[in-house]
Amino acid sequence: xxxxxxxxxxxxxxxxxxxxxxxxxxxxxxxxxxxxxxxxxxxxxxxxxxxxxxxxxxxxxxxxxxxxxxxxxxxxxxxxxxxxxxxxxxxxxxxxxxxxxxxxxxxxxxxxxxxxxxxxxxxxxxxxxxxxxxxxxxxxxxxxxxxxxxxxxxxxxxxxxxxxxxxxxxxxxx
Amino acid sequence: xxxxxxxxxxxxxxxxxxxxxxxxxxxxxxxxxxxxxxxxxxxxxxxxxxxxxxxxxxxxxxxxxxxxxxxxxxxxxxxxxxxxxxxxxxxxxxxxxxxxxxxxxxxxxxxxxxxxxxxxxxxxxxxxxxxxxxxxxxxxxxxxxxxxxxxxxxxxxxxxxxxxxxxxxxxxxxxxxxxxxxxxxxxxxxxxxxxxxxxxxxxxxxxxxxxxxxxxxxxxxxxxxxxxxxxxxxxxxxxxxxxxxxxxxxxxxxxxxxxxxxxxxxxxxxxxxxxxxxxxxxxxxxxxxxxxxxxxxxxxxxxxxxxxxxxxxxxxxxxxxxxxxxxxxxxxxxxxxxxxxxxxxxxxxxxxxxxxxxxxxxxxxxxxxxx
Numbered sequence: 001x002x003x004x005x006x007x008x009x010x011x012x013x014x015x016x017x018x019x020x021x022x023x024x025x026x027x028x029x030x031x032x033x034x035x036x037x038x039x040x041x042x043x044x045x046x047x048x049x050x051x052x053x054x055x056x057x058x059x060x061x062x063x064x065x066x067x068x069x070x071x072x073x074x075x076x077x078x079x080x081x082x083x084x085x086x087x088x089x090x091x092x093x094x095x096x097x098x099x100x101x102x103x104x105x106x107x108x109x110x111x112x113x114x115x116x117x118x119x120x121x122x123x124x125x126x127x128x129x130x131x132x133x134x135x136x137x138x139x140x141x142x143x144x145x146x147x148x149x150x151x152x153x154x155x156x157x158x159x160x161x162x163x164x165x166x167x168x169x170x171x172x173x174x
Numbered sequence: 175x176x177x178x179x180x181x182x183x184x185x186x187x188x189x190x191x192x193x194x195x196x197x198x199x200x201x202x203x204x205x206x207x208x209x210x211x212x213x214x215x216x217x218x219x220x221x222x223x224x225x226x227x228x229x230x231x232x233x234x235x236x237x238x239x240x241x242x243x244x245x246x247x248x249x250x251x252x253x254x255x256x257x258x259x260x261x262x263x264x265x266x267x268x269x270x271x272x273x274x275x276x277x278x279x280x281x282x283x284x285x286x287x288x289x290x291x292x293x294x295x296x297x298x299x300x301x302x303x304x305x306x307x308x309x310x311x312x313x314x315x316x317x318x319x320x321x322x323x324x325x326x327x328x329x330x331x332x333x334x335x336x337x338x339x340x341x342x343x344x345x346x347x348x349x350x351x352x353x354x355x356x357x358x359x360x361x362x363x364x365x366x367x368x369x370x371x372x373x374x375x376x377x378x379x380x381x382x383x384x385x386x387x388x389x390x391x392x393x394x395x396x397x398x399x400x401x402x403x404x405x406x407x408x409x410x411x412x413x414x415x416x417x418x419x420x421x422x423x424x425x426x427x428x429x430x431x432x433x434x435x436x437x438x439x440x441x442x443x444x445x446x447x448x449x450x451x452x453x454x455x456x457x458x459x460x461x462x463x464x465x466x467x468x469x470x471x472x473x474x475x476x477x478x479x480x481x482x483x484x485x486x487x488x489x490x491x492x493x494x495x496x497x498x499x500x501x502x503x504x505x506x507x508x509x510x511x512x513x514x515x516x517x518x519x520x521x522x523x524x525x526x527x528x529x530x531x532x533x534x535x536x537x538x539x540x541x542x543x544x545x
């Protein structure tokens with residue numbers, strides 16, 4: 001069983017700039033990482049013999065809404081800032097847990113997919129893509145999962161989401 | 175002369191009695207052999223997570239009921255555990271014990287539906303009626319507790335909406351005595367039935383490594399022979415005070431991790447749940463159940479991930495707080511959502527009729543898959 005500090009120093013040693021910092025907060029501390037290296041970091045965490053993080057408990061996309069917000073045509077829009085993805089990992093052998101966080105710029109949110117490391121990431125990543133518009137690079141099957149296939153009204157879980165006026169020619173709200 | 179063959183695409187659902195809700199499976203067939211299964215979900219998407227961002231913490235409780243509507247007590251418990259972890263509050267012991275009793279009764283009710291409908295899916299109608307007769311008794315217990323039979327709004331962050339009915343303890347004890355022989359009856363009727371075993375043993379075998387890599391939890395993971403239960407392995411509430419076993423799949427009639435094993439784990443889990451309920455009733459302390467409920471929930475800045483063992487597996491809540499009275503972001507890791515993702519692996523090279531048997535053994539609730 002390793003503490004968050006030990007896991008962080010192992011990662012820092014191996015990836016240097018790819019791993020930024022260990023953020024301490026009241027409940028679960030997390031490690032911030034480079035979104036374009038996350039697949040390598042994941043593979044390392046899963047295969048390292050003292051870590052063996054074999055279970056991805058959860059993967060969540062979050063709109064940080066930390067950019068500049070300004071009303072455009074009466075609709076609040078956010079410019080700049082980041083979208084984040086949180087990874088909650090656990091080792092079923094050693095019983096330790098860790099949280100990773102990657103942040104990508106809002107205008108071009110590209111994050112490497114970890115589906116090839118943990119298959120459970122497949123649908124979680126599709127959900128984050130569907131509802132927040134995060135692009136997961138090298139995902140085997142990145143398409144909508146919860147919203148209709150022909151949805152064009154934007155990304156519902158972004159903080160500046162506004163309801164579309166029409167859906168398939170029908171006025172909303174009808 | 176060679177017979178000309180080609181692949182066929184067959185749609186199953188969204189309106190199909192064996193998909194347990196509005197699920198559409200796209201099957202690619204070679205003759206009657208499954209080549210590929212693609213689940214299409216989202217027909218029941220109600221934007222639960224978006225709604226939560228506009229509501230205060232206590233207001234979210236009734237919405238969590240409506241995710242896994244067969245195990246609403248478990249959903250409320252998971253949400254309450256997450257918010258309490260974020261707030262860092264201690265609960266009176268009576269609250270914890272009542273929560274455990276409710277969660278375990280809910281597990282029995284939920285597994286009864288799973289077992290009953292599983293039998294009905296593959297042609298045995300009587301176990302379905304027997305299971306619903308027994309589930310009715312559990313629902314009556316919930317009804318005298320909080321007035322509702324399926325969507326309770328009973329477990330709140332910090333406590334319970336109100337205390338137990340004066341008759342609850344007596345009636346629950348009566349239920350425990352009544353229910354134990356019923357499990358034996360179900361075993362005689364369905365578990366050891368030759369036709370049932372033929373339909374489920376050696377069908378949809380799930381190897382353990384695959385299960386963990388796909389994030390499978392709950393009875394499915396235990397059916398593959400892995401002793402992993404959050405009630406024991408990552409204890410929450412007061413589960414560490416009870417003595418109970420974790421049943422795992424043994425491959426009694428086929429291979430470890432087949433449909434029969436997953437079914438059998440559910441039957442055995444009901445026995446364990448009865449044990450936990452009886453112990454909790456024996457130890458039930460006195461006290462006030464509403465004293466620890468915060469007047470106003472306003473957590474500090476930070477994020478939390480808390481999980482509980484729901485009847486279908488690991489139910490996790492990820493809450494990001496920015497210090498407001500409503501969550502900045504709430505993400506639910508539903509066990510059905512994750513477990514359904516393995517359909518393609520389980521169904522490959524099986525017959526069309528086996529898809530029904532496999533889907534029933536996964537035991538999904540679409541309200542939770544789509545949220």
